Every structure is written in structure tokens, then in C-alpha cells.
Amino acid sequence: MLEEYIPFVGEETIQELILISKKLKDLKVLHVNSTYKGGGVAEILNSLVPLMNELEIKTDWKVFRGDERFFSFTKKLHNLLHIPCGKYINSDEFVYYLKITFENLKEIDTENYDIVFIHDPQPMGLIIKKHPGQKWIWRCHIDTSTPDPQAWNFLENFLNAYDACIFHMPEFAYERITIPIYTIPPSIDPLHPKNIELSEEEIKNIITKFGIDLEKPIILQVSRFDRLKDPFGVFEAFKLIKKKYDCQLVLVGSFAEDDPEGESVYKELLNKTSGEKDVFVLNLPPNSHREINAFQRGATVVVQKSLKEGFGLVVSEAMWKGKPVVGSNVGGIKRQIVHGITGYLVNSIEGAAVRIKQLLANKYFRDEMGFHAKERVKHRFLIIRHLRDYLILIYKILNQKS
């Protein structure tokens, strides 16, 4: 499978991966997160774990189990780590977190591994089973730069027992952390159905199936129906653009059945855009990977106007398809887009409208920025770079002087 990446990253890069992996041969590595399906973490592990095994680093992936009560607490914890919101963690929740952790300790064998990666806060408590000689790494996928103090204290109980932690970018790391902090951005897999090459015919068939005119420029935002992704702001920007440009707006997303907020945002959006013939609000089923891929490839300009964002890998997905992205100057979006080179960073609806217009008007800009956008992803945000970072990290941690 590794050789399938050669066309994207070159044979020399794969050779170097093999060389570094030889130093880690026969090592046993475990990844633990809280779901096999859905979400960016599972998607990355789906690609990463087989590649590590191919490099003869015995790597397993186990899932931490919990019930609704547990996950509703960890969801609250997640939100509190992101930003204080006036909620509190009570003793019952703390005790229940420990109870579920102890139940998982019986199911998840962590003893036979040299390196254990724990992803996000849900399985963090497993650290109590750490053995001497093992190295445990906490991989945090959340922006914890301004956490609720109580939530942080909760986390810190476990965090300081880890050997290192990883954040997507230094901005996400809270300043009170005392263990080593590595910065490893997430990645996309060029072999995933979301990112593979599609034929012109397939792109055309998918897009026209929804009544979209391929002859007219397409402005696209792909995101779940969530107010923080600001689809309403994108629509406002579109109205400013539409005064001079005959173009279409496509808002593609999905919402989980159990997310009432998603459904209400979707309905409100349908309602708001109902009189506009060139606006398409499409609620696609989960796993519509090829469809999303086709929309990104068929778009003229891609937008990601989030009000708040974790890393926002959907930006890299569009950039990988040679599209300039107009994105908000927040979270990981500002790490992916190099302003004026691979797209534009904007701070308002008006800013988004101006930049989208510039791109609609100038094919040269679109082509040039699209080219650089793809180059940026090729060097910074593909799974092979991610894998290489993990291998070096493992090597460094194992050889750390205490």
C-alpha cells in the first residue's frame, strides 16, 4: 500500500519512512480513541494504522466504550476545554467518568505495548494502567488554549502522568502544560474516496444530478449544518456577489439524526434561501465521499467561513483538488491557507464577498492559487507526513533522557 503513495510524495520520501521505521522494528504501538467510525480521528487512524503495520511496527487500534451518560459528559468536557460556557463538572460526573474508565481497563489491554497513543479526553483515564518502561502520549484534537479552569483541572489529573502530548498547532496548547508538547497537524489521505481523482464524467454526473449548472460558476461550502460554520454568512456574502456575478451557491452538508440543532439549522437555511434559484442547500447522507469529492472538484471557488474551527481539514481537501479557498482567519484554517498565495483569509462577510469576487473574475488567480494550494497540501497535510512525524516522535520519546 505504501507504494501507492509514491506518485504523490516521491519514492525518496517513502524510502526515508522505511529507513526510520527500521529503527522501530518489532515495537508494539497501540492507539485508543472512542469510535471506529465518523469523525476526523477515526478517519486518520483508518489510514495510519495499516501503514504502520506495513512498516513492521505492530500497531493496534482499540476503541474505548461508553454509554450515553458518559459521552454526554465528555461532550460537555470537550466544550468546556474549548471555551468556558458557564457549565460545571459535578462530582457525580467525575465519578461516572472513573467508573467507565475502570470498566474499559478490563477490556482494553494496554500492557503489551511499548507506546500507547490516547486520542482526546474520553480514554485519557486509562493512563492509570501505565507500566514502567512504557511511553504514553496524549493526542489532543481540540483547541484547549482558553479552557474552563475546572475542566482543565480535571484533565490535568491525568495529563501529567503522560510522557508527552501532541497538539495540531501551538496555539491550541494551554500554557499550564508541563510535559513536552509536540505540534503535529492532522492530514488527509489522497487515497481516500473523498480525495481520489475522479473522471470529468463522474464529476459532471454527480453535480448535474442535483440540478446545478456546470456552465455557471459554483461557490461551494462543505460543512455540517452548524451555526459555527456560518452558512448564513456565506449566503449573505453570496447576495453581495450576485449583484454583479451570475453564479451559484452550493452548501453541502449533513446532520446526524440525533442532532436537533443540525436539523433546525438546515431547515432555517432552506427557508432563508427558498426564493433563490441559484442556491442549493444539499443534505447528503453520511459517507457521501465521492459526491463531496465531485463538488469540490467542480467548484470554482471553495469557502470555509467558520466562526470557530478546530483544524478544518475540509480546507485541505479542497486545496488538494487545486482549489483556492476563501477561509475565515480562525483556528487551523489560518494554518492551511497562506493569505494571497493559496487563497484568502477573511474576517467578515464583506471580506469573503470581496475575495470570492476577485477569484471569480480572475481565472489566472484561481489557477495560480489553486496550484500553490495543492503544493501546500502535498508538503504539509498529507498522511505520509503525519506518519513520518509519528515515527520520529516515537523514536525520540523512546530515546529520551529521563
Added chain:
Amino acid sequence: MSNPFVFKSELWIPRYTGIKVCSLKELIEALKIIDKFSIFYHMYINIFNYHNLPTFYTNSISYWLYKNGYLLLAEKLSVIDPLDYFDLEELRNVLIKTIKENYYENMNEKKGNPFYFITAEREIIESGRIAHTLNEFIEGIKKSSINSLFYHLVTSRIENKTLINDYSAWLFNMGVAKKAEKINKLDLYSRNLYEIKKEIIEILESKEC
């Protein structure tokens, strides 16, 4: 007969030092104390962070200055060619001196976007390829990654405390001084390492020198 050339490569992982600064004064103070491989990361490795992009500045400190409105300082720092230095402590002093020379007390307001000091935890690996002759050397470079080029053109100079890169040093020993000189004069920070690799191969295959 000269020693064979051993092709190596350099990989690294970025580690956040925990030091972030929001003003020029804090930047100067941090530059005095940070790990020297943090200087290495921001001044040398930065070439990879924006690789292949026609960016405005050659290092991330200049970018931060630019984003915060210190345009003059951004230019002054970006003209510092890291390849003029093999001693990271000397480069540290040059950075501090340049900022101090262009710094006034009224420039000390705190900025909203902090600068985060990252350091590089590096690992050097041997590729297993060795060259005894010029032809083997050319073949070795053709098979080299840009990380390998970076090691031999940049890091080896710091490790060996010399302004002559590894490739050129070996070529001088082989008696091909003109090729060695040409390669040593390449401006790595104005192009990307793929283009540099092509140019090195052209120089080596050229019959003119």
C-alpha cells in the same frame, strides 16, 4: 583517493518550547534564552513550512513582524541569509542586534497574534548510498530527497562548523573546484529545494566546469 561520500538525510519533529511572545521587547528577551535549535527551526527549517510557495519572507520571525505591522523589521530580518552562518549562537546575536537597532520604545505594544517558539528534535539517518566517483555522486543526488539535500547543504555546515557545504567539500577533494564553488554559491532560500536539486545535477553533469 578521497573518502567516499555517504548520503544522509535529516528528519525532525517540531516541539513547542512553551515560549510565546506578544511584543518586540518579549521577542528580544526570548531570542536571548531559547534553545539554539529553535533558532535553527525558525531560520533554517522554515524553508519547508512554506515549501514551493512564492512567499514574501524567508523566515517565520519576519512573517510575524510583517503581520503585526513591523514592515521595516520584517525586511531587515528576512535579508539575513542563514547560510552566512554556521554558528547558531552567532546567528542568534545577529537577530537580536538587528531587532535592537531598529527598535524604539514606542514600538512595544502587545500584539494579538503571539509568536510561538518551536524547536526541532532532529534525527539524522544514513540512506545506505555511498559515492566513490563523480558518476556515483550524481546518481546518489538524483535519488536523494529534499530532506537529504537540506542536510548536506545546510545542516552539515553547522555540524562541521564551516561555510562550505558537504557536497562542495567532497567535490573540492575530488579536484572539481569549479563545480564545488558553483554549488556552494546557490541561493537556497530564494528557490525551492526541488529546483536546487535540478540545478545541482545540471552543474554536475555540465562539461563546462
